[in-house]
Amino acid sequence: TSDEEPPRRRAKREQQLKQSEIKIFTARSGRQWTTEEPPKRKILQANILRQQNGIGRAATGVQTxxxxxxxxxxxxxxxxxxxxxxxxxxxxxxxxxxxxxxxxxxxxxxxxxxxxxxxxxxxxxxxxxxxxxxxxxxxxxxxxxxxxxxxxxxxxxxxxxxxxxxxxxxxxxxxxxxxxxxxxxxxxxxxxxxxxxCYTPGGSLTVDEQLIPTRGRCNFRQYIPSKPGKYGLKIFWCCDSDTVYPLNGEVYLGR
Structure with a gap:
């Protein structure tokens, strides 16, 4: 029985069983994603963000x-x-x-x-x-x-x-x-x-989609029934999670 297995062999068998349950997904770009949580390591000093989110240098001094x-x-x-x-x-x-x-x-x-x-x-x-x-x-x-x-x-x-x-x-x-x-x-x-x-982001960013409603002629106009406008241009935005300020956007142009 498993109770009679040596601890080292039992640990190895459990590790093999765990690995068999891991799913690997391959994106169109060739990049692979896995369901396995990456090992936790100490964060390198170079990767620690200490800057505060807020107005960028270009936006300072605005009065009107x-x-x-x-x-x-x-x-x-x-x-x-x-x-x-x-x-x-x-x-x-x-x-x-x-x-x-x-x-x-x-x-x-x-x-x-x-x-x-x-x-x-x-x-x-x-x-x-x-x-x-x-x-x-x-x-x-x-x-x-x-x-x-x-x-x-x-x-x-x-x-x-x-x-x-x-x-x-x-x-x-x-x-x-x-x-x-x-x-x-x-x-x-x-x-x-x-x-x-105009803006300096913090360390927490998020990516989400937005549908800009339009009925105009456009060969990459999207139909998303769950959105209020249903028809429109879809934009993927990268935003500061704290303030929802958009930092970058990519218009979805279809396949």
Whole structure:
């Protein structure tokens, strides 16, 4: 019986039995994961995190809401939007003029000030929960909507909405072969860099998913019935566990 086994042999047999119950999983990348708990060792001094989570160096000295907003939506991002929006508008205008000689149009170039105003109006429309309203309703004479009229003409807003771009359309097809997020990749990378620059994380991080609801055309839009929006873009976020501040994000682009 097992009671009559020598202690060393019994310990060896129990170890073999335990190992037979361990499951090993292999990821697509080739990395292997096991259900066995790793052996506990003394933590090396180099691996002990002593820094406190909190505001990063880039965010110190912020005094106003505008300054805080421009930490994450920077002037460099706006310059990118200005450049690519003008590029797209000039291309479409040139194509129109070639097809309609004698009825030539001229594109009035946008600039940083106008794009900042454009972004502000988009945010304000969200504040008013106006996703189902027409531009005519937003540009109405209702007191709380007069800011739209005061900022820019409705037709100018409409044409900016049409031409707004975040990448060079001339090279997009080639980049799309390698990256489905190519139309916004540069802007997304700049945004993530600012997230990391503005915050110092603690030693506890977590990864979770978020579904950004959208019904727009997108070949990597996801359907998750358990989420309130059901259809949208799925983003995996790495966040500070204490404050839920996002440090890095990866948009799920499908298989």
């Amino acid at each position: 809401i505008r300054e805080a907003f421009q930490l994450l939506m920077t002037q460099d991002m706006v310059i990118l939007i200005v450049r690519e929006t003008n590029r797209r508008a000039h291309l479409i205008t040139e194509q129109w003029n070639n097809r309609n000689p004698g009825k030539e149009n001229q594109w009035k170039e946008t600039d940083s000030d106008e794009i900042w105003a454009f972004i502000g109006l988009l945010i304000l429309a969200g504040v008013h929960r106006a996703k189902n309203e027409t531009l005519d309703e937003l540009w109405s004479m209702i007191d709380e909507r007069l800011v739209f009229r005061a900022t820019m003409a409705k037709n100018r807003f409409k044409i900016l909405l049409r031409f707004c771009r975040f990448d060079n359309i001339a090279t997009r097809d080639e980049r799309l072969k390698q990256d489905k997020l190519a139309p916004v990749r540069d802007l997304w990378a700049m945004f993530l860099a600012q997230l990391r620059a």
